Amino acid sequence: MFSFQAFLDSGSVAKGVSRFRESQEAYAQGDPATSVMYIQEGKVKLSVVNEVGKEAIVAILGPGDFFGEACLAGQSVRVGTATALMPTTVYIIQKSEMTRAIQSEHAFAHRFMSYLLSRKLRTEEDLVDQLFNSSEKRLARALLLLTGHGVQDLPQMILPKLTQEMLAEMVGTTRSRVSSFMNKFRKLGYIQDEGALQVNPSLLNVLLDEKAPSVARRQMGTTPSFSDRNFCAGGPDAKGGNELAGPHVRITRGGFGLVVHEVLSANRIDHDGETQTSHA
Secondary structure, X not given: OOOHHHHHHOOOOOOEEEEEOOOOEEEOOOOEOOEEEEEEEOOEEEEEEOOOOOEEEEEEEOOOOEEOHHHHHOXXXXXXXXXXXXXXXXXXXXXXXHHHHHHHOHHHHHHHHHHHHXXXXXXXXXXXXXXXXXXXXXXXXXXXXXXXXXXXXXXXXXOOOOOHHHHHHHHOOOHHHHHHHHHHHXXXXXXXXXXXXXXXXXXXXXXXXXXXXOHHHHHOOOOOOOOOOEEEOOOOOOOOOOEEEOOOEEEEEEOOEEEEEEEOEEEEEOOXXXXXXXXX
């Protein structure tokens, strides 16, 4: 199987190596976009800041991930900032060298294209998550993704220094709401946070059910099964923010969490209780 790491280590592509300490920027929003970076080890946060200084976290990437690849599509300046979350080592490949490798190294080009398509799918799923899921479900999905759900066996350990402020910026809510949901997840046994944060597979209950199971249901052993891959969101009991009212959406579980395949004409209930109509 093709390995980015082995290919880059083979010398087939000219590259530099940079090591970043925790909180050090690999590049900043507005910097010239002249290279593609590959994470050999560590973690990198991608974020954007608006004109009033509000930050939103776009992604958290780890070993085997590329970032800064938008320069290959004509991006002249960085639209966001890449920051190391821990000591991180990256390969830096200049745009011209990356272009040459894509044109001449067919196995690399094929694998890189597959990687970009996977990232595109993840971005679309993130958008659907923001449009249709409550902040509680968005937080649950973010935690599962950060632990590699669907790619690695759970439980997995998240970064010890992943703060509630960072989680709030990732899911688009307030720190106080993240704190409330985390306390709820902890009480239900979905997470443990002694030292580093550990996420258990049972956190999927938040995504797969309209209502997360109560502590009593867990103790009685009636936690829902995850064997069914298809289910409909919404229905007459749907409540809360950004839930779909009515069985208009078919959803499957994949490696990146929940994917909405069809939105025919659904009523979306916002946090203020008003109902809006959404069309595909």
